[in-house]
Amino acid sequence: MTAPTKPTPAASESLHSPVIDWFDENARDLPWRRPDAGPWGVMVSEFMLQQTPVSRVLPVYEQWLRRWPRPADLAADAPGEAVRAWGRLGYPRRALRLHGAAVAITERHGGDVPSDHAQLLALPGVGEYTAAAVASFAHGQRHPVLDTNVRRVFARAVTGVQYPPNATTAAERKLARALLPDDERTAARWAAASMELGALVCTAKNETCHRCPIAGQCAWRLAGKPAHDGPPRRGQTYAGTDRQVRGKLLAVLREAHTPVPQAALDQVWDEPVQRARALDGLVADGLVEPLPDGRYRLPHA
DNA sequence: AAGTCGTGGAT
DNA sequence: TATCCAAGACT
Numbered sequence: 001m002t003a004p005t006k007p008t009p010a011a012s013e014s015l016h017s018p019v020i021d022w023f024d025e026n027a028r029d030l031p032w033r034r035p036d037a038g039p040w041g042v043m044v045s046e047f048m049l050q051q052t053p054v055s056r057v058l059p060v061y062e063q064w065l066r067r068w069p070r071p072a073d074l075a076a077d078a079p080g081e082a083v084r085a086w087g088r089l090g091y092p093r094r095a096l097r098l099h100g101a102a103v104a105i106t107e108r109h110g111g112d113v114p115s116d117h118a119q120l121l122a123l124p125g126v127g128e129y130t131a132a133a134v135a136s137f138a139h140g141q142r143h144p145v146l147d148t149n150v151r152r153v154f155a156r157a158v159t160g161v162q163y164p165p166n167a168t169t170a171a172e173r174k175l176a177r178a179l180l181p182d183d184e185r186t187a188a189r190w191a192a193a194s195m196e197l198g199a200l201v202c203t204a205k206n207e208t209c210h211r212c213p214i215a216g217q218c219a220w221r222l223a224g225k226p227a228h229d230g231p232p233r234r235g236q237t238y239a240g241t242d243r244q245v246r247g248k249l250l251a252v253l254r255e256a257h258t259p260v261p262q263a264a265l266d267q268v269w270d271e272p273v274q275r276a277r278a279l280d281g282l283v284a285d286g287l288v289e290p291l292p293d294g295r296y297r298l299p300h301a
Numbered sequence: 302a303a304g305t306c307g308t309g310g311a312t
Numbered sequence: 313t314a315t316c317c318a319a320g321a322c323t
Contacts, residue, residue, distance in 0.1 A: 049319040056309075056318085090307030090318095097321080127321045147319045167302080195319065204317065205312080237315095238307080247307050285306090 012179045015157065016190055018213035023193030026200065030054065031061060032137075033192075039113035039138035040071055046130045046137075047098045052089050054199075060087055072111045074102040080298025083287060084254050092250060093285055096299075097125025115139040128168075132191075142187035144176035149198025150191075154179070156202060160219030162228040163204070245269045245278035253288060259295035 031037060032045035044064055048057040064085060068074035074082065079099045086095035101123040105113055113134065114120055120131040132143035151164040154175055164172065181187045201212050209215045220226070238244055248268040253260055269275040279296075282288040289299045 046319065051306090051318060051320060052308080053310080053318045088308060090309085091320090093306070094321085125321065129320060133319070145319090148317095149319065199319075241305095243306055243308095250307090281306095 015214055016181055019193045019197055020189050022213035023196055027196055041065055042138035043113050043134050046133050047094050047125060048089060060089055071102040071105040074099055075106040078300045080300055083298050092287055096286055100124035136188045136191045140188045142184045144180050145191035146176050147195055149195045153194055153198045153202045156220035157214055157218045160223050242278050245274055246282055249279055253298050259291055259297040261295050
């Protein structure tokens with residue numbers, strides 16, 4: 001066998017083409033991926049998708065963009081309206097932060113979602129992942145986009161373990177940076193493709209390796225798919241927590257279109273200490289506004 | 302840096 | 313029925 005005329009491709013590069021080709025054939029047709037979605041549409045989707053499944057985001061997303069097609073439209077409305085329109089997506093502080101981001105974009109960026117990563121990161125509710133996602137998906141830039149899907153794909157395909165660590169590590173960031181294609185457009189495509197692979201094929205449970213374009217080079221699969229070892233990944237109980245009480249309280253206020261008396265809130269939970277703590281927390285978070293007359297409503301300013 | 306913060310579908 | 317988990321951010 002003669003020596004190859006080209007250097008042997010690095011293992012990283014051998015992942016790009018199959019995953020991107022797979023994406024070209026299998027990408028879901030999601031509204032925030034349409035060309036007309038624009039940076040604001042991408043940003044709204046990223047806020048809503050934080051910890052929330054696509055299927056539940058879809059209807060709220062459509063309604064949201066119809067009502068507030070530009071950041072300035074949302075900024076001009078009361079934050080409580082954002083909380084109300086958020087509906088039952090969960091983690092309603094995200095609605096408040098998205099409203100805050102719209103205000104900041106209107107004030108600091110002339111109403112246009114910034115393309116600069118540092119400026120994105122400075123917006124409320126925008127962390128490392130969301131800043132990279134908006135810069136990459138909306139502006140075609142080259143950034144490592146490390147969400148839970150990508151982290152799982154890398155953990156398996158490269159590191160050879162079933163699950164990534166609980167919190168993102170420096171090693172993961174280094175790996176994501178090393179795997180990032182040099183070309184900007186290819187890097188943006190890779191980010192979306194590797195994320196979609198984790199969402200559709202390399203899932204947390206019941207992964208479908210027979211549909212995976214890189215199954216032949218997956219370190220975890222080649223090792224016989226050993227089960228996750230170590231402490232169980234923290235399970236989140238919910239029943240009886242403050243979070244559940246907060247959810248019940250806020251649900252009453254979302255449905256009400258006039259200020260709600262204390263007595264109405266008292267009915268959602270019978271333990272007074274926890275109930276008061278939950279309400280105080282909502283007020284402290286700015287999700288609920290107490291009025292001088294003792295009633296409560298969603299925030300107006 | 303470990304905890305907190307919602308919700309509902311799937312298994 | 314109980315547990316898991318879904319494109320994280322913030323403190």
